[in-house]
Amino acid sequence: MQTLWNEWRAIWSARSLVWVLVQREVAARHAGTAVGVLWPYLQPLLTVAAYYLVFDVVFSMRLGEGAPTHAVGTFLVVGALPWMAFCDAVSRGMNSLIEAGSMLQKNPLPPVLFTTRSVLASAVIFGPLLCLVALAYTPLHGFRPAMLALLPLMALQLVLCVLLGYLLAILAAALRDTVQIVGFLLSVGIYLTPILFPLTMFPANWRWVLWLNPMTALVIGYQQVLLQGNWPPVSVWVVGAVWLVVLALALNILVKRSRDQLVDWL
Amino acid sequence: MTKIQRTSEIVLKVKDVGKEYRLYASPRQRLKSLITGRSTHRSHWALHGVSFELQRGQCIGVIGDNGAGKSSLLKLLAGTLQPSTGSIERVGRVTAILELGAGFHPDFSGRDNLYFGGSLIGIEREEMQRLEPEIIEFCELGEALDRPVKTYSSGMSVRLAFALVTAVQPDVLIIDEALAVGDQHFQKKCVDRIMAFRNAGCTILFCSHSPYHIRHLCDLALWLDGGRVKQFGLTEPVLGAYDVHSRLRNAESMQAAGGQDGASDAPAPDNGAPLDGDDALAATNGSDAASAGRRQRNGNVPARDDGSARILSVDIGNLGEPQDGSYGRLSGKDLVATIVVRGRGGERPNVGFMIEQSKGVGITSLATHEEGAAPMPLGDGLWRSVLTFPNLPLHSGDYVISAFLFDESGLVVYDEWFQFLNFNWVSPTLMPGLVKLPHHWG
Numbered sequence: 001m002q003t004l005w006n007e008w009r010a011i012w013s014a015r016s017l018v019w020v021l022v023q024r025e026v027a028a029r030h031a032g033t034a035v036g037v038l039w040p041y042l043q044p045l046l047t048v049a050a051y052y053l054v055f056d057v058v059f060s061m062r063l064g065e066g067a068p069t070h071a072v073g074t075f076l077v078v079g080a081l082p083w084m085a086f087c088d089a090v091s092r093g094m095n096s097l098i099e100a101g102s103m104l105q106k107n108p109l110p111p112v113l114f115t116t117r118s119v120l121a122s123a124v125i126f127g128p129l130l131c132l133v134a135l136a137y138t139p140l141h142g143f144r145p146a147m148l149a150l151l152p153l154m155a156l157q158l159v160l161c162v163l164l165g166y167l168l169a170i171l172a173a174a175l176r177d178t179v180q181i182v183g184f185l186l187s188v189g190i191y192l193t194p195i196l197f198p199l200t201m202f203p204a205n206w207r208w209v210l211w212l213n214p215m216t217a218l219v220i221g222y223q224q225v226l227l228q229g230n231w232p233p234v235s236v237w238v239v240g241a242v243w244l245v246v247l248a249l250a251l252n253i254l255v256k257r258s259r260d261q262l263v264d265w266l
Numbered sequence: 267m268t269k270i271q272r273t274s275e276i277v278l279k280v281k282d283v284g285k286e287y288r289l290y291a292s293p294r295q296r297l298k299s300l301i302t303g304r305s306t307h308r309s310h311w312a313l314h315g316v317s318f319e320l321q322r323g324q325c326i327g328v329i330g331d332n333g334a335g336k337s338s339l340l341k342l343l344a345g346t347l348q349p350s351t352g353s354i355e356r357v358g359r360v361t362a363i364l365e366l367g368a369g370f371h372p373d374f375s376g377r378d379n380l381y382f383g384g385s386l387i388g389i390e391r392e393e394m395q396r397l398e399p400e401i402i403e404f405c406e407l408g409e410a411l412d413r414p415v416k417t418y419s420s421g422m423s424v425r426l427a428f429a430l431v432t433a434v435q436p437d438v439l440i441i442d443e444a445l446a447v448g449d450q451h452f453q454k455k456c457v458d459r460i461m462a463f464r465n466a467g468c469t470i471l472f473c474s475h476s477p478y479h480i481r482h483l484c485d486l487a488l489w490l491d492g493g494r495v496k497q498f499g500l501t502e503p504v505l506g507a508y509d510v511h512s513r514l515r516n517a518e519s520m521q522a523a524g525g526q527d528g529a530s531d532a533p534a535p536d537n538g539a540p541l542d543g544d545d546a547l548a549a550t551n552g553s554d555a556a557s558a559g560r561r562q563r564n565g566n567v568p569a570r571d572d573g574s575a576r577i578l579s580v581d582i583g584n585l586g587e588p589q590d591g592s593y594g595r596l597s598g599k600d601l602v603a604t605i606v607v608r609g610r611g612g613e614r615p616n617v618g619f620m621i622e623q624s625k626g627v628g629i630t631s632l633a634t635h636e637e638g639a640a641p642m643p644l645g646d647g648l649w650r651s652v653l654t655f656p657n658l659p660l661h662s663g664d665y666v667i668s669a670f671l672f673d674e675s676g677l678v679v680y681d682e683w684f685q686f687l688n689f690n691w692v693s694p695t696l697m698p699g700l701v702k703l704p705h706h707w708g
Binding site: 016017020021024027028030031065073102104105106107108109111170171174175176178254257258260261263264 | 288294296299300303343345346347350371385388511573
């Protein structure tokens with residue numbers, strides 16, 4: 001894990017630069033628009049609002065027995081927003097090195113800064129949105145102390161996204177096809193996460209497939225906290241931690257093997 | 267600026283550095299070896315066992331054929347590449363002028379990019395606020411600085427980039443063929459700034475194809491050949507040895523080309539100007555003035571005269587009209603070249619002159635600043651040099667001449683008329699040879 005520790009030290013010692021990079025990335029996304037910095041926030045917010053309108057207001061669809069809530073839209077939003085955040089962060093992280101290629105070839109900077117920048121730039125958009133949704137959900141259960149579990153859940157998701165994003169970024173640098181494959185996986189992943197239906201409604205002998213998705217545990221955690229005001233079950237933390245360790249170990253090996261040549265591949 | 271005492275402090279220590287590029291048959295192999303950890307690559311060592319030390323204030327020129335590892339070495343020193351073996355120790359701030367203007371975001375203003383680019387090279391916001399007026403003054407962008415960079419001409423973004431990277435005096439400056447950027451006026455400013463750094467004790471590592479510039483700038487030269495240090499030492503001996511090497515190499519490739527298609531006038535190789543060692547005298551990077559000069563040499567008046575420094579005329583005395591198929595013959599005993607140039611402002615320019623065999627080797631190149639001579643002012647910004655070779659000591663044959671216009675320091679090439687005139691010369695002597703050397707019989 002020495003390699004990964006060095007990467008972390010590189011991020012930490014350049015933290016002010018990373019912050020400049022993040023600000024610029026966010027600014028670059030809406031450069032030249034009238035609404036400006038609101039755009040990155042508006043898009044996911046409007047999507048979420050559309051879910052609510054379509055499923056709960058227009059169609060009034062209901063979930064069956066064993067669901068933490070019966071309104072489909074309300075249930076969907078809680079899982080969909082973290083999932084959108086995950087997709088955004090992972091795909092940005094994956095493309096971060098390829099995009100920063102020319103900058104890395106001309107400036108003596110550690111590549112990891114650019115993945116961190118991309119994932120953080122996504123987090124500063126979705127983090128506040130998630131908090132906003134959490135506030136909007138307080139009437140469902142009152143303001144319970146379990147709401148505090150939101151912070152470690154979000155932190156877990158952030159670290160997970162950085163690790164996974166960096167891992168995929170290295171793979172994408174080695175072979176560009178990675179971007180296509182992961183793009184496909186992210187678009188079907190929403191069906192392999194208990195977002196549209198609660199885990200209990202999936203066929204019992206297929207449930208293990210869902211646990212191959214790093215977001216399953218987190219989504220269950222968010223649903224517990226936001227819909228019912230309960231602390232997430234221990235399994236959420238255990239599975240989350242296992243994912244972190246697995247990703248960290250894999251990343252450690254990849255970074256060690258690619259370190260000298262990574263910039264040449266971009 | 268006061269000259270800092272040149273101490274023997276070592277600012278750059280390169281120890282047994284090697285750089286391996288791993289070549290994979292395909293990106294798929296690359297991914298496979300990344301995942302399995304088994305290596306399926308072929309190795310290409312761009313650099314091998316390179317060691318040298320540089321002291322504060324030294325200026326070193328890096329020379330070598332294409333593919334000798336010059337760019338890799340510069341990137342390693344700049345820190346954008348990691349060495350595969352060995353170590354590089356650097357002291358203080360290292361600035362590299364490798365490719366200027368990369369990393370600017372086209373949608374943001376010049377000022378915004380300035381601050382961002384600054385943070386990439388370690389200039390914090392507060393420091394940048396302090397440096398900003400000076401940078402703005404240097405790059406001369408004025409109000410354009412608040413326009414998006416996408417509206418800039420390539421010259422403007424290069425100016426901004428140069429002003430940015432050289433805003434802080436570095437301890438080690440790495441330059442890759444970037445001496446001449448932008449227009450004549452800005453080129454001069456760039457060279458002046460680099461010289462100011464040098465005088466202030468900055469160590470400069472300079473990679474160029476121009477032996478002329480390396481001779482003028484550098485104390486030491488490093489000759490890379492096939493990724494290894496072939497020679498490292500005082501500029502003149504190393505460059506001399508390199509000249510011999512490249513002449514031999516050109517002769518070989520000429521021969522190879524001639525052998526292949528049997529043509530007598532095989533196309534000259536890559537940089538195969540006859541006077542190979544000094545062909546890069548002409549390395550002006552195609553400034554406006556140079557192209558104007560080239561146009562004029564064909565007898566056309568340049569379409570546009572922007573008043574920049576350039577060569578106005580070169581007259582060779584006693585030169586006959588070219589006959590069909592043969593060059594004009596020089597009559598008389600002397601070669602007298604009258605070169606009229608326009609300088610830049612009040613600065614005294616320098617004039618260079620070169621004679622080569624029409625199809626063969628170089629014979630001599632001369633310049634006023636090399637010999638303590640100076641052109642005569644004619645007033646109105648015009649200058650004239652009359653170069654005389656009394657009793658032209660050449661044997662019979664065809665020769666070609668080139669003329670050059672330099673700035674006062676001799677580092678900026680304002681204009682060049684490269685191999686613009688061939689002439690035929692019949693020597694009074696009947697002995698074979700090329701040049702009559704000064705001699706006496708005992």
